Each structure stands twice: as structure tokens, then as C-alpha cells.
Amino acid sequence: MMARLLGLLLLASLLSACSPRLLLVRGVADELAAQGQAEEEDLGLAREAGAFYLKLSESLLRQTPGHLALAESVAGGFTQYSYAFVAFEAERLDGRDARAAQLLRQRAARLYQRAQRHAMTALELHHGGTLLKALQAGQPLSALPALPPEQVGLAYWAAASWGAAISLSKDRPEAVADLPTVQRLAELAWMTRPEHGDGALAGLLGTLEAARPGGSSARAEALFAQAIAAGGGRNAGVYVGKAESLAQPAGDRAAFEALLRQALAVPGNSLGNQVMRVRAQWLLDSADDLF
Template sequence: MPLLRRSTFLALFALFVSVSLTGCSPRQMVVGSIADELAAQGQASENDLDLAREASAFYLKLSESVLRSDPGHRGLAEAVAGGFTQYAYAFVAFEADRIEAKDAKAAERLRRRAAQLYRRAHQHAMAALEKETPGFAHALSAPLAADQPKLAPAQVGLAYWAAASWGGWISLSKDDPDVVADLPQAVRLTQLAWQADPAWGQGALIGLLATFEASRPGGSQAQALVWYDQAIAQGGGNSAGALVGKAEGYVQPAGDRALFESLLKRAVAIKDAPDSPQALQNEVMRRRAAWLLEQAPDLF
């Protein structure tokens, strides 16, 4: 989850506006430097979820503006796509889940907003992949493996956020058949990323693969279980997301309440080391795990 202090935001914004009026070559050099800084900020460690939420809007708006001026900046494109995806999941879609029982109309409005944020994230990531590999989107829909695009390990982060945001967008667009029809391509993109770097993200990538396998029509629940367990193992047992993913994606549909609650309690109990890069993601998933434990009587 991106975090940018307000003072840093204002300084970078002022610099960005000033260089927008300069000549092309020096302008691109300075914009590139700003993009580097914003991309680095997107990777910064933070363990205060509420502070991250307050800072995210500043970060995302400025970063999106800079990215439009430097669309070939892979690191910034990855940070922006990841930022919008995580914001949609943690602060919009989850809030919709929490309030649905009390206010179904408000929950639906939030889900529509989350869908648009996921779409925005997906478009940024895919635009960056398309810029690096012209024809990427078209090749992704090719029926033959030989005609499908190949990913370099350095592109896996972009591909992950493109696929994760795509999945979120599809899941909230059940009434839009054109969006839902793209599910096979989202799955394929995840598979291509996994083939390029199966250990990416300490279990996040293979966990996404498991979620797609468990939820797609004709998917193998047995294969999904294998991948969920691999995601937990890759995270060293310290990834709350992998545990919650298995609980929601595999165990809840199987009707095993005892295992469901056991996995969620393990997620809630995870303690992060100081400055852990997983701290914020784990806090998001610990809160979801705690909420799911409260909902367990109604889910089974």
C-alpha cells in the first residue's frame, strides 16, 4: 500500500508542475527522477493502515499524473497499478462487505466504485506491458501457446497487478458479460507470470493462481488446494493473505468450518517483524480475517 507524506507530495507536485513548462529533454529527465522517487515510495514499509489510507489518495493522484508523462516507467506503472488494486480491495470492496447487511444499496455503490478502481489499475498495468511489448494484449488472446506473449522476470510484477486487478474487476462485474468474458485471459496472464517467476511475491502470485483455479468454471479444486498450500509455504507461514485466501477460496466452499476458523485464527495471530515489507498487507488481511471469524456462524 503506497504511503506518501503530505510534505513530500507537495514538493514533488510543485516540481512536476514546474518541469512541465520546460523543454522536452530536461523535462523528461526530471519527470523520470520524480517517477523513480514515487515508485520507491510505493515500495516503502508502513504498518499503520489508517495512515496509509489517508496518504494513498495523494500518492495515487500524483503518481498517475507523472505516469501519464512517463508511460514507459515500469516501476511507477507497477506501483500505480498495485496501489489502485490494493486501495480498491482494502478500503472500498471490504467496506462494502462489512456494511452489506445493514445497507445493501450503499454496499452496491461501493462495489461499483471498487470495480472502476480495479479497471483503472488494470488499464495502467496493461498499458505498460503493451508499451514494452507492442501487441501484448492481442497476443494474450491467441489460442495457441506458441503465439502467446512471453514475460521476462522483470515484468512479472506488472503482470501480477494486471491480472489481480482484472480478477477484481471481473468479480464485481457479473452483470457485464463483456468484462466477464475476459476471465480466461486474466487466468492466462497469471499463468504466464508464474512460468516466468513462480516464487514472485512470497506466495502472492501462486495464491492468485489458486484463487482463479478455485473460482473459474471448470476449475480443479484439487489443483487449487495444492497451489494454496504452496502459497502458504512460500510465505513462510507469515503471509496472512495466503491463509485468508485458502480459507475463503477453498475451505469455505467446501463447508469445513473448523478448518476455516483455524486458518483465520492463524492469520490474525501473525506478528510482523519491524519494517517488514508484508506488514501493511498483513494488517489488511488480519482485519479481514477477524471480520470473517465474526461472520462464520452466518457463512456455514
């Protein structure tokens, strides 16, 4: 696969005619988008290969910014890489080297912002540059055009990366002020496909609802229940999300640990589940410090 992609890229660099070159770039973009959807079961290999894949994909996306599948793959890739290998490492370092942890958090925030920019650029191109303004205007979501199904994944990664960046920028009021827009974007996607990502989208909304000032804990509970049902026991992340968003803030250690054990029991070696099982075990090991 990689040899084929490199060969196509080399050929693309030798072409000077605009139209054939653009067609070839789009072909490579299709290949990279498909590759980005493939699961990598080895966490170490994912970390080592991630930077190369992201840079290569990003360079193609700049030439085809409206390519929805590639934009979704790039935004998801940057978000997952930052969460799994940068932000999480910062948390684990915090008690031993506060300075190094802070530098990692700053890097994680920049990677999340990069993911958000790619995702929102592609969405704006497909909405004539009006989507962000409409979300910020505070109109009822029912008054906005429905999000097409093929854009739900991209909107999910836009909201997830944006929300993650805000969580690392709590000392910047202008960043925190964007939280309602993030939630509205996630809500718009949820209205089209509430079960997206084996419950990942509903879980994201549950986290946002629990985090926002004046948020409804009852609605957050309902969203996490929907996320768990949509996941059908296949998504470790929804259990970890509920543990950290609802059980931990409520001081309910029994529920916190029960949810994390459910995450550990989720079968399968998808990259996402592996990352979440590692996090679940770390949170269980840290429970004495958290409660």
C-alpha cells in the same frame, strides 16, 4: 520525503525545455515508485494519504507510461486501496445498508479497472502492443515469449485487479468472459517467478483456478500449498485466500476457521498483513452467517 517530491514537482512545472523536463519527470517517477514500495504500518494513515499519493503517482505515470516500477506501484496502489478501504467496507455494510454497499462496490470496481488499465498499458508498451492479443488468442503459453522478471510484479497487479473487477461484475457476461485471459496472464507471470510476492502470485492462481467453471480443486489445492510454502508464514493473505476459495465453498467450517486463525497468527505489521488480519477476524466473527 514529501517536501522533496513537492519541490521537484514545482521545479518540473517551471521547466519548458522538453528533454530536461522529461528527465526530471522520470526522476520524480523513480522517487514515487520507490515510495510506493515502502510499507506503511498505520492503516488509518494509509487510507488518508492513499488518495493523494495515488493521484500524484498517476499524474506522473501519464507522462512516463512505460515506467515499469511506477506503473507497478500505481496499479498495486489502486488495487490495494480498493480492496482494503472500498470493497471490504461494502461487504461489512451489506447487511445494514444494501444501497450504500452497492455504491461502494461500483466504486471499487472502477478503481480495480483503473489499476488494470495502468498495468496493461505499461505491459503493452513493452510488448509492442501484442501481449493482450496473444493471451486472448488462446495459444499455448509455452509458445509465447517469456515474461521478463522485471515485469512479473506488474503482470501480477494487472491480473489481480482485473480478476477483482470481474468478481464485482458478475451481472455483466462480457466482463466474466475475460476470466480466461486473466488466468493466462497470471500463469505467464507464474512461469517466470512462481514464488513472487511471498506466494501472492501462486495464491492468486489458486483463487482463479477455484473460481473458473470446470476448475480443478486438486490444482487449486496444490497452488495454495505452493503459496503457503513460498510465504514461509509471512503472508496472511494466502491463508485467507485458501479459506475463502476452497474451505468456504466446500462447507468445511473447521478448515475455514483453522486457516483464518493461521492468518491471525502471522507476525509483522506490514500493511498487507494488517488488512488481511482484520479480514480474517471479520470472517471468523461472521462464520455463523457463512455456514
